[in-house]
Amino acid sequence: MxxxxxxxxxxxxxxxxxxGAEAARQAVAAGAHVVLTDVPRIxxxxxxxxxxxxxxxxxxR
Numbered sequence: 001m002x003x004x005x006x007x008x009x010x011x012x013x014x015x016x017x018x019x020g021a022e023a024a025r026q027a028v029a030a031g032a033h034v035v036l037t038d039v040p041r042i043x044x045x046x047x048x049x050x051x052x053x054x055x056x057x058x059x060x061r
Contacts, residue, residue, distance in 0.1 A: 004030060005030040008031075009033045010032045011034075012034055012035070014037075014038055015038050015047060016036075016038040016047050021047050025051055028051055028057070
């Protein structure tokens, strides 16, 4: 993702796996506030932790 998403809010559905997870990582890296949604909550929580670990500017709320 090459766009600057600073100040934007992005809702990623299917964020616990594969394409959704990658889209979430890229959106966070581009400066977006990201809302992660998915059915398997336990996977979603661990994905959120991974994003925070790999993208220095990310914060978990």
